[in-house]
Amino acid sequence: MSSALLEQLIDAFRVLPGVGRKSAQRMAYHVLEREREGGRRLAQALVDAVEKVGHCSRCRDFSETPVCATCASAARDAHLLCVVESPADRLAIEQATGYRGLYFVLQGRLSPLDGIGPSELGLDTLDARLGEGEVHELIIATNPTVEGEATAHYLSQLARGRGVRPMRPAHGLPLGGELEYVDRGTLSHAFGSRSEVP
DSSP states (O other): OOOHHHHHHHHHHTTSTTOOHHHHHHHHHHHHHHOHHHHHHHHHHHHHHHHHOEEOTTTOOEESSSSOHHHHOTTSEEEEEEEESSHHHHHHHHHHSOOOEEEEEOSSOOBGGGTBOTTTTTHHHHHHHHHTSOOOEEEEOOOSSHHHHHHHHHHHHHHHHTTOEEEEOOTTSOTTOOGGGSOHHHHHHHHHTOEEOO
């Protein structure tokens, strides 16, 4: 019979996406058999991150400070604002394109069945930001899924209501795909040939 602490460790690993019981068990055994010091570092890094990483007040990306380094940078073009679903999507765009504007991270997408509406995505904050008059172009880089397209439509209406031109990256992106898994060349091409949302 396993110890209660070992069972707790296995259950703790299962919080990660895609990790089932067998994978969690393998990770737990590995940490206890071969990597106890690494396990201590992992535990401390998790505690530190959970306690100290919050969200930027301007873009909602993960940040240890009230305003993240990207939003605070004077080198970024404040007239361009790119809306993405997740921090992973923002990172994919940063790494694959020459985009030098700012971001707004939704931390999700509209999904009424899951109880995710405009307020859960911070769209009141985005609307207020668009109302400041500094943003001229809103690049809507939500994923080309059903929910992503519905979110894009909502965002385009929000932008137009504020006199901001809504744009969408060209669809060299696969329908039903996720931005963080698209190869860099495809993402770079699609982002460079974005078009206005009809």
